[in-house]
Amino acid sequence: MNVVKRAMQLVLVLLVGLVAACGGEQVGVGQANSLPAVAVAPTPESPAAVVQPVQVPAPAVLEQGSEPAPVESQAVARRLVMLDPGHQRHGNNAPEAVGPDTRETKPKVSSGTVGVRTKKPEYVLNLEVSQLIKAELMKRGIEVAMTRESHEVDISNKQRADMANEASAALAVRIHADGDSSPKTSGFSVLYPSASVASLKPIAADSRQAAGFIAEQLKAVTGTPGRGLSARSDLSGFNWSKVPVVLVELGFMTNPEEDERLSEAEYQQKLAVGIADGLEQFLSAR
Ligand SMILES: [Zn+2]
Numbered sequence: 001m002n003v004v005k006r007a008m009q010l011v012l013v014l015l016v017g018l019v020a021a022c023g024g025e026q027v028g029v030g031q032a033n034s035l036p037a038v039a040v041a042p043t044p045e046s047p048a049a050v051v052q053p054v055q056v057p058a059p060a061v062l063e064q065g066s067e068p069a070p071v072e073s074q075a076v077a078r079r080l081v082m083l084d085p086g087h088q089r090h091g092n093n094a095p096e097a098v099g100p101d102t103r104e105t106k107p108k109v110s111s112g113t114v115g116v117r118t119k120k121p122e123y124v125l126n127l128e129v130s131q132l133i134k135a136e137l138m139k140r141g142i143e144v145a146m147t148r149e150s151h152e153v154d155i156s157n158k159q160r161a162d163m164a165n166e167a168s169a170a171l172a173v174r175i176h177a178d179g180d181s182s183p184k185t186s187g188f189s190v191l192y193p194s195a196s197v198a199s200l201k202p203i204a205a206d207s208r209q210a211a212g213f214i215a216e217q218l219k220a221v222t223g224t225p226g227r228g229l230s231a232r233s234d235l236s237g238f239n240w241s242k243v244p245v246v247l248v249e250l251g252f253m254t255n256p257e258e259d260e261r262l263s264e265a266e267y268q269q270k271l272a273v274g275i276a277d278g279l280e281q282f283l284s285a286r
Contacts, residue, residue, distance in 0.1 A: 079170035079283045080143040084160045084237070085130035086176035086247075087112035087123035089151040096156050099239025100199050106236055108156035113179030115259040122177045122253060123151055125262055129250060130175045132272035140280060145169070161240035170283060171210050173275070174237055174247040177262060179254045186255040188271075189227040190215045191247040193238040200233070206244035209285070214248060214278030221274035222267075248275060 088109060095105035112122030127149070134144045145167055147160045155163075164172035178189070192211040195204035211229050218226055227249075232238060238245055250271055251258045261267045 079286065080145060080167055081137055081279055081283075082145050082147065082164035082167055082169035082172040082243075083130050083134055084147040084164070084172060084174040085123070085126040085149075086174055087121075087126060088148065088153045088155065089121075089123060090154070092154055092156060094156075096158050096236060098234065098236050099197065101197065101239075106157075108158075109154075113177060113253050115253040115263070116183065117256045117259045118253075118263050120253070120259075120263060122179075125177050125250070125253070126175045127151065128263075129268050129271055132268055133173070133175070133275050136272045136276035137279065140276065142276075142280065142283065157235070157237035158240045161237050161242075161245070164245065165240075165242045169243045170286065171206075171279065172241060172243055172245040173214075173279065174245065175275075176247055176249050178249040178252045180252055181254075183255055186252050186258045187224060187227040188215075188218050188222070188251050189230055189249045190218070191230045191232050191235070191238075191249065193235075193241065193245060194231040194233040196231075197233045197239060199239065200241075203241060203244045207246055210244055210278070210282040211246045213281040213285075214246060214275055217277040217281070218248075218271065218274040221270045221277070 089111070091111035092108040093110075094108050096108045098104045098106050112126070114121050115125070130146065131149075134146060137144045145163075147155055147163050160174070161172070178185075190211040192207040193200040193204055195201055195208075208229070208231070215226060215229055232247075235247070237247070251262050253259045253262065
């Protein structure tokens with residue numbers, strides 16, 4: 001008799017523990033999706049591990065590294081980074097409000113600049129480097145989502161911001177390359193939303209911190225000072241954002257030497273590692 005009673009009590013305790021665990025998984029898509037990475041050995045101390053069928057459906061947009069994240073980076077692994085490879089094959093000139101606080105409009109999305117020597121369109125370079133950043137982040141157990149993985153899309157800059165907002169991204173990172181009328185202008189830069197825009201006040205400080213980390217790491221991996229940080233109030237992709245956001249200008253495609261360098265596999269990998277290092281630093285500081 002007593003044994004049966006004991007057993008039932010144990011089952012009850014297990015069930016209560018299970019319910020508590022389920023409740024905890026409902027907060028934020030980023031957390032929900034990182035479940036599969038946490039491989040828990042079935043020990044007496046972790047009854048939840050025995051009951052494996054508890055699964056939270058993951059949104060299709062989210063992706064997760066196939067390798068389990070190292071234990072020390074679990075906190076980082078629970079944060080989602082939204083990567084936005086700038087532009088697309090065909091621009092869309094339909095007007096779109098530059099932000100919630102203004103009637104000013106800009107084209108929904110342009111097709112970007114072109115490599116003066118490589119003739120490569122910017123949207124191609126942006127996706128190439130974004131894929132390397134994605135791989136680098138996944139290797140580190142950091143969750144990544146991307147606004148696009150194809151050139152054949154039609155996503156406005158506001159819609160790209162909305163995607164990061166809806167995913168509750170810890171940070172949105174827009175990847176672009178620069179153009180200038182002078183072929184001599186060169187160097188990377190990191191843009192962040194200006195605190196002078198009322199709607200951007202809540203995200204300005206965090207965004208600036210992320211921009212600073214990324215710029216420092218890019219300096220380290222490229223061995224060049226770059227052009228530093230720039231606060232912007234005129235970018236639709238910033239003004240509609242409710243999550244911290246930065247825009248990395250990888251370099252100038254209108255500078256012949258830099259244009260070529262930007263397409264070298266080794267240099268692209270350096271840029272990806274530098275950006276991932278800065279992101280990791282930002283996420284660890286949360
Ligand atoms: Zn661009």
